[in-house]
Amino acid sequence: MIRPYLPLNNLRAFEAAARHLSFTNAAIELRVTPAALSQQVKALEDRLGFPLFSRLPRGLALTDEGRAMLPVLTRSFDEIALLLERLAGSTEAVLSVGVVGTFAVAWLLPRLDGFRAAHPEIDVRVSTNNNRVDIAEEGLDFAIRFGDGAWHGTEAERVMAAPVSPLCAPAIAARLSKPEDLLGETLLRSYRVDDWACWFAAAGLKAPVLRGPMFDSSQLMADAAIEGLGVALVPHGLFAAELDGGRLVRPFAIEADIGAYWLSRLKSKPLSPEMEAFRAWLLAEIASA
Incomplete structure (x- = not known):
């Protein structure tokens, strides 16, 4: 096969801009100015004879030709990077996973040695977040998130149900005999403003006006509940150790379904062997749990 001239810098500029759907973020990744990156993409479009992006008032959208090119280029650049790593003496493939903090602390980290034992050739790099994550900008292969799975530009697979129930310290639980008793307690809040309203609706009650402390993590909220600061509404299944140890009590069996944990990735990023291995292990x- 006779290959035409390949403008690699221009192709790399397009691939980064297409993943981010942003010239600015792509320029940060490639360490060039947005103007220089835009010129490289424009030069590629001129050479090909068709546009790769539709320039919108608030960002970019890929054309049909751009969507066709992106997965091929991403896979090719990934394979080149992997080959160069191996030639340089690296025997480990890198897998970057962003994880919402509660899931990381309560579920993933205690089991991560098992994945490492099964796949010693994969170097897993875990970063935590408060459920607000930009997969493309942070260079992640996967993000494990809590919610409804509807995140723009991502493919999300539901991996764990996470119904929520009130948890509190034993001293507070001793005052609670029926759900109405919660109306006199400090109710700890998350940034999701409707959580308690959903739970009270499941209990057949109207939610009170909430004025308790607000947290960006269920883990922090549970820690606050252990300290006696109030009642936390959290995914109770992730706090089995605290419940078994008596540090937290679940006073009522009523639960509300406000979301689940999802394994998400960019739609534009094909599954690598490392990603396939992690997904299979996680599921x-x-x-088994």
Whole structure:
């Protein structure tokens, strides 16, 4: 096969801009100015004879030709990077996973040695977040998030149900005999403003006006509940150790379904062997638990 001249810098500029759908973020990744990156993409479009992006008032959208090119280029650049790493003496493939903090602390970290034992050739790099994550900008292969799975530009797979129930310290639980008793307690809040309203609706009650402390993590909220600061509404299944140890009590069996944990990735990023291995391990571990 006779290959035409390949403008690699221009192709790399397009691939980064297409992943981010942003010239600015792509320029940060490639360490060039947005103007220089835009010129490289324009030069590629001129050479090809068709546009790769539709320039919108608030960002970019890929044309049909751009969507066709992106997965091929991403896979090719990933394979080149992997080959160069191996030639340089690296025997480990890197897998970057962003994880919402509660899931990381309560579920993933205690089991991560199992994945490492099964796949010693994969170097897993875990970063935590408060459920607000930009997969493309942070260079992540996966993000494990809590919610409804509807995140723009991502493919999301539901991996774990996470119904919420009130948890509190034993001293507070001793005052609670029926759900109405919660109306006299400090109710700890998350940034999701409707959580308590959903739970009270499941209990057949109207939610009170909430004025308790607000947290950006269920883990922090549970820690605050352990300290006696109030009642936390959290995914109770992730706090089995605290419940078994008596540090937290679940006074009522009523639960509300406000979301689940999802394994998400960019739609434009094909599954690598490392990603396939992590996904299979994660699903198997959750099924066994």
